Amino acid sequence: MEARVAEQSTAGQANKRRVTLTRESILEAALRLCSPEGGGQLTFSRLGKELGADPTAVYRHFRDKDELVLALTDLTIQEGIELARQALPDGPADDWRAWLTVTAQSVRTSYLARPALAVLAAARTTASPAETHSVEQLISVLHRAGLPVVEAAECYRALLDLTLAMTQYTAAFSILDPQAQEKDEAAWAVKYGMLPEDEFPLLHRSAPRLTELFRDDDGVFALVLSTFLDGVAVRIERARNAG
Amino acid sequence: MEARVAEQSTAGQANKRRVTLTRESILEAALRLCSPEGGGQLTFSRLGKELGADPTAVYRHFRDKDELVLALTDLTIQEGIELARQALPDGPADDWRAWLTVTAQSVRTSYLARPALAVLAAARTTASPAETHSVEQLISVLHRAGLPVVEAAECYRALLDLTLAMTQYTAAFSILDPQAQEKDEAAWAVKYGMLPEDEFPLLHRSAPRLTELFRDDDGVFALVLSTFLDGVAVRIERARNAG
DNA sequence: GTGCCGCTGTCAATGGCATTGACAGGCTCG
DNA sequence: CGAGCCTGTCAATGCCATTGACAGCGGCAC
Structure with a gap:
């Protein structure tokens, strides 16, 4: 279907042949658009062009943009989980910290490959069936490390x-036109450089x-994550001593 | 000038008297619009109506929406810092943890009073001169607690x-129409209720x-914050032992 | 005092966006 | 063969940010 869409979009200019859309082909095209290479903007008109079809045709498959975005985030989360699985094929292996780090970083990576989606996704937390097993596993990792179940769930959340939140924050910034980014950066540089000692x-x-x-958002995230996990370690310690 | 604008907007319906805008009156009106009571949406047309002037008049005072938003976030951050100062008038008083908690919560509170602004602000980090002293103080608190200067700065960042990030995340969700919120909530409830034991x-x-x-975003934030600060405590401990 | 200029509000228009409703072709099922 | 649905198309709506031409008002120079 990949090939089919491409074929249509190249040849379809002249002949007005109807393109047949599917949920999958739409999602694919939409994901492409969300990536920086794909233009980094998801709109119905762009999506229509990408598919070689009328923009409004998409409404036959998704009630509105929100529903489309929900489906896209679902895919992205799934991809992130898959990424984590590949990075640590052996599972938690008793190192809760490495497991949590890799999982978080993988989800972040998947999102950041499509900043436009991250921005759109905003606060929609999909109840994706795909991730349920991962959540159970995550809680189980923390529980085996020594945390009571409920506290483990809290940590997961x-x-x-x-x-x-931090990923979307980064994505929002990376979406800005370079001009605005430079302006911000210049302001910071001046601010910190000029400070009277x-x-x-x-x-x-x-x-x-x-x-x-x-400019190193990833660095800041790593910092936050590792500090947070230090905090989790403290809680595990406490729980062990209490139990 | 407050009064003047108000006078105009009440009486100004009939007579087409020109309203004189100022940077301050605009910012005020804009802040009002960003709050849930003010409609929770910041657009030029609404802003124009609120001011009793033509929407495009605002462009005489701010080059574009981005610049307006930047000024608004500046005010909001300032307000947050002020809030923190009032809550802890004695300054850090050697309790770095309380100080950091109150500061973070205050900034969050100020933002959440205007969710629309939080969403718009996205990743624009203003180099506000107003906050500089607070930053110096924050770093100093961490430094006195035992952290090397650079590490203290990292913690601040x-x-x-x-x-x-987390505040904007919450704001984005609270902006959604109640219908969508309920849909999300229902999905979660079903998901977690139906899970095979x-x-x-x-x-x-x-x-x-x-x-x-x-639904308790504030609770989650409190959780994240306190865990993060546990992590900071660990780092302080480490630094003390090393030094 | 007079004339000029710039500041700032107004108005009309543009182009992008999501979304809707009427229409039409083609497919399947009977 | 025919009815009806599925799905792409088209035109239109309403909101949005932004722009350029215009107009009044004030202050400044002479």
């Missing part, structure tokens, strides 16, 4: 929101690191 | 992104807590 001694000393972190 | 034992046991957390 916290980690999930943390990851999605006597009034802001600490800020002055950490300015290099801060400007370095400015 | 991590905490900032964490807070903003034998296949997902842990998920089944934690289902009540998870559905409880579903």
Whole structure:
């Protein structure tokens, strides 16, 4: 169907042949559009062009844009989980920390491959059947590490929101036109470079690191994640001592 | 000037008297629109109506919407910092943890009072001069607690992104029409309620807590924040032992 | 005081967006 | 062979940000 769509979109310019859409072909095309290479913008008109069909034809398969986005996030989450599985084929293997890190990073990676989707997805948390097993596994990992079940579930939820929120935050920034990004960056650089040393001694000393972190969203995420997991470790310790 | 604008907007319906806008009056009106009571949507046409002026008049004071939003986030951050100051008038007082918690929560509160702004603000990190002192103070608190300067700065950055990202995440959800929210909620409830106990034992046991957390974004944030700060504590401990 | 200029509000228009309803071709089922 | 549904097409609606031409009002120079 990949091939078919491509064929249509190249040849379909002249002859007005109807293209037959399917849920799958639409999702594929939409994912392509969401990636930076695909233009990084998901709109019905672009989607129509990509499919070689009228934009409104999509409405025959998805009630509205929201429903389309929901389906796309579902796919993306699934892909992230799959990615994690490939990275750590042996499962948790008693190292809860590595497992959680890889899982979070994988989901983040999948999302960031399609920043436009991440932005659209906003706060829609799909109750995807695909991820259910992963959630059970995640909780189980934390539980075996020593956390009571409910607390393990809380940690899962916290980690999930943390990851999605920060990923969307990054995606939103990466969507901005380069001009605006540079403007922001310049503002920061000036701000941190020009600070009077006597009034802001600490800020002055950490300015290099801060400007370095400015563009390194992944670095900041890694920082947050590892600090958060340090916190989880503390909780596990506490639970063990209490139990 | 507040009064003047108000006077105009009440009396100005009939007589087409020109309203004189100022940067301040615009920002005020815009903030009002961003709050749920004000309609929760910031558009030029609404803004024009609110001001009793032509929508496009705003362009005389702000180059585009982005610039307006930047100014608004600046105000909001300032307000958050002010809030924190009021909550803890004595300053850090050697309790870094309380200080960081209150600061983060205050910024979050200010943002959530205007969800529409939070969504628009997305990843624009303003280099607001207003907050510079707070940043210096924040780093100083962590430094006095025992963290090397650079690491303190890293923690600041991590905490900032964490807070903003999660707040915007929450705001994005709260913006959705109630119908969509209910749909999501229903999906979750079904998902967690219907889980076969034998296949997902842990998920089944934690289902009540998870559905409880579903709508409680503030609770999740508190959870993330406190876990993160546990992690910071670990780092402080490490640094002390190493130094 | 007079004339000019710039500041700022107004108006009309543009192009993009999601979404809707009427229409039409082709497919399947009877 | 015919009815009806599935699905693509087309035209139109309403909201959005943004732009360019225009117009009044104020202050400034002379």
